[in-house]
Amino acid sequence: MPESSYLICTESPDVTQAAAVALAGLHEEMLPRPFRVRSKRMETIDTVTLEFEAADGGPPLSFQPGQFTMLYVFGVGEVPLSISGDPEAPGVLAHTVRAVGAVTNAICALVPGDSIGIRGPYGTGWPHAQGKDLLIIAGGIGLAPVRPLILNALAHRDEYFCVGLAYGSRSPGELLYTSELEAWNARGDINVQVTVDHGNPTWRGDIGVVTPLVRRLRCETDDTIAVICGPEVMMRVVARALEDRGIASNNIYVSLERNMECGIGLCGHCQFGKDFVCTDGPVFPYADVAYRLGIGAQ
Amino acid sequence: MGWLFGDRNTAEPHRYAQTNGDIVSARVIQGDLFESLIPMLISSGYRVVAPTLDEGAIVYDVIDDAADLPIGWTDEQGPASYRSYDRGDDVYFGYSVGPRSLRAFLSPPHLTLLTITRGDTDLAFASDEHEGRAYAFVGVRACDLAALAIQDKVLVESRFVDAAYTSARSRSLVIAVNCSVAGATCFCASMGTGPRCSSGYDLVVTELVRGDAHEFVVESGTDAGADILGALGSREASPSDITDAADVSLATERAISTSMPDVDTYTLLTDNLEHSIWEDIAQRCLSCTNCTLVCPTCFCSTISDFTDLAGKATRTKSWDSCFSLDFSNLHGHPVRTSSSSRYRQWITHKLAYWYDQFGSSGCVGCGRCITWCPVGIDITEEIQRLDSEAQEVPV
Ligand SMILES: Cc1cc2nc3c(=O)[nH]c(=O)nc-3n(C[C@H](O)[C@H](O)[C@H](O)COP(=O)(O)OP(=O)(O)OC[C@H]3O[C@@H](n4cnc5c(N)ncnc54)[C@H](O)[C@@H]3O)c2cc1C
Ligand code: SF4
Ligand code: SF4
Ligand code: FES
Numbered sequence: 001m002p003e004s005s006y007l008i009c010t011e012s013p014d015v016t017q018a019a020a021v022a023l024a025g026l027h028e029e030m031l032p033r034p035f036r037v038r039s040k041r042m043e044t045i046d047t048v049t050l051e052f053e054a055a056d057g058g059p060p061l062s063f064q065p066g067q068f069t070m071l072y073v074f075g076v077g078e079v080p081l082s083i084s085g086d087p088e089a090p091g092v093l094a095h096t097v098r099a100v101g102a103v104t105n106a107i108c109a110l111v112p113g114d115s116i117g118i119r120g121p122y123g124t125g126w127p128h129a130q131g132k133d134l135l136i137i138a139g140g141i142g143l144a145p146v147r148p149l150i151l152n153a154l155a156h157r158d159e160y161f162c163v164g165l166a167y168g169s170r171s172p173g174e175l176l177y178t179s180e181l182e183a184w185n186a187r188g189d190i191n192v193q194v195t196v197d198h199g200n201p202t203w204r205g206d207i208g209v210v211t212p213l214v215r216r217l218r219c220e221t222d223d224t225i226a227v228i229c230g231p232e233v234m235m236r237v238v239a240r241a242l243e244d245r246g247i248a249s250n251n252i253y254v255s256l257e258r259n260m261e262c263g264i265g266l267c268g269h270c271q272f273g274k275d276f277v278c279t280d281g282p283v284f285p286y287a288d289v290a291y292r293l294g295i296g297a298q
Numbered sequence: 299m300g301w302l303f304g305d306r307n308t309a310e311p312h313r314y315a316q317t318n319g320d321i322v323s324a325r326v327i328q329g330d331l332f333e334s335l336i337p338m339l340i341s342s343g344y345r346v347v348a349p350t351l352d353e354g355a356i357v358y359d360v361i362d363d364a365a366d367l368p369i370g371w372t373d374e375q376g377p378a379s380y381r382s383y384d385r386g387d388d389v390y391f392g393y394s395v396g397p398r399s400l401r402a403f404l405s406p407p408h409l410t411l412l413t414i415t416r417g418d419t420d421l422a423f424a425s426d427e428h429e430g431r432a433y434a435f436v437g438v439r440a441c442d443l444a445a446l447a448i449q450d451k452v453l454v455e456s457r458f459v460d461a462a463y464t465s466a467r468s469r470s471l472v473i474a475v476n477c478s479v480a481g482a483t484c485f486c487a488s489m490g491t492g493p494r495c496s497s498g499y500d501l502v503v504t505e506l507v508r509g510d511a512h513e514f515v516v517e518s519g520t521d522a523g524a525d526i527l528g529a530l531g532s533r534e535a536s537p538s539d540i541t542d543a544a545d546v547s548l549a550t551e552r553a554i555s556t557s558m559p560d561v562d563t564y565t566l567l568t569d570n571l572e573h574s575i576w577e578d579i580a581q582r583c584l585s586c587t588n589c590t591l592v593c594p595t596c597f598c599s600t601i602s603d604f605t606d607l608a609g610k611a612t613r614t615k616s617w618d619s620c621f622s623l624d625f626s627n628l629h630g631h632p633v634r635t636s637s638s639s640r641y642r643q644w645i646t647h648k649l650a651y652w653y654d655q656f657g658s659s660g661c662v663g664c665g666r667c668i669t670w671c672p673v674g675i676d677i678t679e680e681i682q683r684l685d686s687e688a689q690e691v692p693v
Contacts (some may be wrong), residue, residue, distance in 0.1 A: 031412060034420040055420045074416050075605040100630075115420040259627050261601045264458035267618070268598030269625060271647065274654035279457055295571050297639035 030264065032072050032117030033058060035093065037110050043096060043176045047141065048108045049084065052093040055115060060090040064125030065148035066255060066283045070263045071095065072117035076106040080260040080278075082145035083121060087152055093118065096144035096176060122263045124283045127253055129153070129225035133162040135217045137238050139210055139230025140169050143176045145255055146229050150184070157189050164191040164217030168210030171196050172203045191217055210234065214241045227253045236293055239286045249287040256281050256289065273298055325532035326539050329512030331503070332364040332390060334530060336436070344434035344471060347403055349396065356382055357398040358435070367437070368393065375481040375665070377674030388512065391505050394481035395439055395664050399594030401449060403433055404466050409615045411601070416609040432469035438499070439477055440492030441484070441664040445594030446472070447498055451656045452597050471522060474499035478546050480553040483665030485678055488557035491662045494547035501526060504543035515543040558663060559682045563649040566685055571642065575684050580638035582673045587619035589667035590644065595660050598625070620644050645677065
């Protein structure tokens with residue numbers, strides 16, 4: 001009665017060989033399209049905003065604010081990135097990228113004319129807030145995924161009541177879109193509040209975390225939509241501050257990050273409780289995720 | 299809810315054979331059924347996958363003729379233990395499921411997705427398309443039929459479609475077997491998936507050994523199955539053939555010794571995400587990933603690119619496991635650093651969140667994860683223990 005020596009491994013030559021001949025290719029959803037770098041702007045020492053255009057003559061990449069793409073750099077790899085451009089000008093695809101590892105460093109090293117692959121857009125977008133107050137609270141690189149929402153709200157400013165932005169970053173040098181922040185502030189129809197954790201000799205603005213700034217964002221209606229994008233801890237603290245102000249937790253939206261590989265709900269990497277962050281999110285009503293975020297290691 | 303959704307791929311759901319469990323019309327074929335059936339399938343162009351002996355285990359693999367079936371062999375399974383041996387009789391299906399499930403063929407461990415070429419100016423992406431020979435899966439058990447239905451839900455009927463799986467699955471033929479022995483780790487009956495096959499097959503056979511008579515009662519579930527049945531020499535089943543076939547399933551069901559406790563696993567698990575039981579299991583769990591690799595419903599994968607020096611890259615998809623440390627990498631650290639959080643992730647997906655995502659349990663009760671866990675962690679026992687501990691000490 002021999003004890004089986006069967007090894008559970010995923011390297012069965014018979015199986016792999018048989019499968020190689022019996023399967024058809026992948027769905028178009030997972031096939032990247034070639035895009036080319038059109039322009040590049042340094043935002044901070046480690047962050048750039050790149051604009052891309054389709055290189056295959058195909059249609060522009062229409063998207064909803066809050067959605068993301070999977071961006072591929074030849075020979076390096078593929079990463080999820082939120083779209084940071086104007087949803088009404090989808091012919092230009094913008095991404096704001098912070099260099100933290102292999103792929104994001106390669107992206108930040110791209111120059112105009114370089115070719116990359118894009119698939120998407122994927123995931124849920126930010127909520128519609130027309131006819132309501134819209135409060136946006138962002139931390140660090142988290143301003144990038146809400147920029148399309150801000151651009152869209154400002155282009156149709158008369159469709160909203162109050163629009164407010166509270167933005168925090170570690171230092172003045174790490175603020176994104178600084179000239180745009182000034183231009184928004186100068187309009188007078190959006191309340192822009194900016195703070196940094198650590199100032200410098202020329203910094204005259206607020207110092208400290210972003211949470212207290214939330215109180216300065218005015219609302220005119222009982223129907224306020226608040227969107228938060230930043231590190232998970234920051235989003236939880238801000239959401240609680242918003243709830244304390246009387247904003248219902250199902251009117252508060254957050255954008256979550258998890259490890260992503262397929263972007264289309266088939267690889268399991270981004271699973272977060274009952275959701276796949278790539279297809280059920282990344283934008284979630286806070287009410288839906290608050291309990292889960294409190295458990296940890298999920 | 300008024301918030302925006304991205305473009306969704308609403309693919310046509312595929313439908314597979316659904317029959318109910320009653321034996322309506324059956325035929326009886328002599329004991330040499332597979333000696334004629336398998337060459338017939340091969341000559342019709344099918345690649346036949348059936349149980350066969352491999353390194354001491356009975357696993358699904360490609361076979362060339364009926365002699366490759368483990369005739370006369372059986373297995374003995376228990377937590378962390380598996381043995382197979384030759385009983386010396388001529389029974390074709392006297393064993394239960396082995397470590398390999400059909401997803402090894404429909405979603406293979408490694409699959410090329412696309413090739414990427416770097417041209418003078420732009421990258422070019424080409425999907426790897428090749429429609430090969432269709433599979434005929436022979437000797438598929440009720441639990442594995444249920445697992446196929448679950449994988450269809452996940453990979454075919456979701457928002458996005460796994461094209462490779464869908465193509466292979468929709469062209470495959472399924473010839474099922476009603477189990478005549480119950481393994482010590484099988485718990486299909488308590489999951490409502492077996493031991494009798496009730497849907498999802500083209501043909502299902504029940505092996506009848508009555509004295510010297512060795513026969514198969516065969517029922518068809520689809521037109522394709524009926525055509526095959528029509529091409530084989532058979533006789534009408536008598537009422538006693540039908541009763542005897544039903545008795546095989548009843549006897550097998552009575553022999554099942556393991557069961558999933560009759561509790562609402564969704565509530566039990568989601569109410570106890572911070573219970574001390576996870577730490578206790580982590581004392582034993584090696585995070586070896588075996589349970590996920592043998593599970594017929596697991597579908598996690600990882601994508602890797604292989605780039606050569608000539609400007610060509612190949613993108614492949616390989617099986618992955620939520621027990622791997624780097625599976626949840628984010629911001630330089632895994633989200634789930636501990637074995638306890640990874641075991642919790644696995645069991646809450648199978649027995650709780652699967653209901654939210656796909657409308658059923660993610661476990662079909664095949665028992666593979668119990669047999670092939672090197673330390674014998676038993677999913678049914680852990681649920682039992684959590685249930686009794688959660689009642690004692692409300693957390
Ligand atoms: C839906 C979504 C949207 C995103 N949008 C943006 C965006 O608009 N701009 C942007 O710059 N980044 C964004 N990210 C994060 C980005 O995907 C990661 O920074 C990237 O995957 C890291 O890959 P890498 O190869 O450069 O680093 P890796 O080589 O994988 O990792 C190296 C280092 O990168 C860091 N790292 C790894 N993953 C992350 C992560 N998810 N977030 C932060 N740091 C990480 C770690 O410190 C690690 O040590 C987004 C992530 C998600 C899930
Ligand atoms: S969880 Fe275990 S018993 Fe359930 S289907 Fe997977 S391997 Fe089989
Ligand atoms: S439960 Fe068992 S089989 Fe699964 S990872 Fe842990 S030790 Fe391995
Ligand atoms: S990234 Fe693959 S399932 Fe979400």
